[in-house]
Amino acid sequence: MKAADARVLLTGASGGIGQVMAATLLQAGASVMLVGRNEARLSILSEDLTRRLNVPADRITWQATDLLSNDGLTGLAHAAATWGANVVVHNAGVPSFGPLAAADTGEIARVLHTNLLAPMLLTQALLPHLHRQKRAQVICVGSTLGSIGLPGFSVYGASKFGLRGFAEALRRELADTAVRVQYLGPRSTHTTFNSPQVESYNLATGTAQDMPATVATALLEMLESESAQRFLGFPEKLAARINGCAPSLLDSAFNKHRQVLSGALTQALTPPARPTASGNPT
Numbered sequence: 001m002k003a004a005d006a007r008v009l010l011t012g013a014s015g016g017i018g019q020v021m022a023a024t025l026l027q028a029g030a031s032v033m034l035v036g037r038n039e040a041r042l043s044i045l046s047e048d049l050t051r052r053l054n055v056p057a058d059r060i061t062w063q064a065t066d067l068l069s070n071d072g073l074t075g076l077a078h079a080a081a082t083w084g085a086n087v088v089v090h091n092a093g094v095p096s097f098g099p100l101a102a103a104d105t106g107e108i109a110r111v112l113h114t115n116l117l118a119p120m121l122l123t124q125a126l127l128p129h130l131h132r133q134k135r136a137q138v139i140c141v142g143s144t145l146g147s148i149g150l151p152g153f154s155v156y157g158a159s160k161f162g163l164r165g166f167a168e169a170l171r172r173e174l175a176d177t178a179v180r181v182q183y184l185g186p187r188s189t190h191t192t193f194n195s196p197q198v199e200s201y202n203l204a205t206g207t208a209q210d211m212p213a214t215v216a217t218a219l220l221e222m223l224e225s226e227s228a229q230r231f232l233g234f235p236e237k238l239a240a241r242i243n244g245c246a247p248s249l250l251d252s253a254f255n256k257h258r259q260v261l262s263g264a265l266t267q268a269l270t271p272p273a274r275p276t277a278s279g280n281p282t
């Protein structure tokens, strides 16, 4: 749909990519409901966007919600329906990096809940409202790691593979309705989402990073073109295609990633060297 006709519920709006998405959508004429957990942060962001972009205050609103809370999801769906949202962008997400053996059970559950279950439940809660719209769109923000499984990203990758599967199945399920379901797969992007360990892994494996504006521009283009899916970055796009047809062909291509991961693990598990009498570490 045209940006000017879009009333976008944007989760993860307070994050590195979300803030730029909000600005890009507003500049293109859309109305935006910013969603995050922190009221103060959303309120400041909303004021800043209104002032900086000189948009009428009625085109921007915010709703503080913890997407891990069922009551929160119900309240958000109700607020979005009352506001008249016709586009949902599932952009909120949490990272996870490291060997599966070291992952905490609660952490695994939190990542899958935030990145996969919450978008599914929020979409489900909003569907009756979306079906009443002339045209509606649900855009899931996944990741390259939702198409290619990399060492160190088994938990995060599972959440994003799941999100991609959800978007694809629902797109086909709703093909004869007014609700379009889309999937955007950014590659690594320069925000605080990536821990220093991930930054080092990216550096050691030659993984390129985009700026948030690249992802935000792609989102706007997807909103307007209504394309089913889009993946960002080369060679990531090509690798995702090859991986989709013949994943074992790529297994050895990620040996370096595994070695970097085990190197990082060894370093993390090695106690810091104790100073000797001379003051030099042993």
Ligand SMILES: NC(=O)c1ccc[n+]([C@@H]2O[C@H](COP(=O)([O-])OP(=O)(O)OC[C@H]3O[C@@H](n4cnc5c(N)ncnc54)[C@H](OP(=O)(O)O)[C@@H]3O)[C@@H](O)[C@H]2O)c1
Binding pocket: 011, 012, 013, 014, 015, 016, 017, 018, 035, 036, 037, 038, 041, 065, 066, 067, 068, 090, 091, 092, 093, 094, 114, 141, 142, 143, 144, 185, 186, 187, 188, 189, 190, 191, 192, 193, 194
């Ligand atoms: N950065 C990358 O390298 C990269 C690459 C590919 C895909 N992505 C995907 O892009 C999306 C945005 O990433 P980003 O880099 O902008 O991350 P970010 O800067 O860490 O922002 C994450 C956003 O998610 C929100 N969020 C997290 N848990 C939440 C919860 N329980 N309830 C409500 N909101 C919650 C945060 O809100 P609060 O203000 O409440 O914390 C924040 O707005 C994510 O889905 C991520 O998986 C990122």
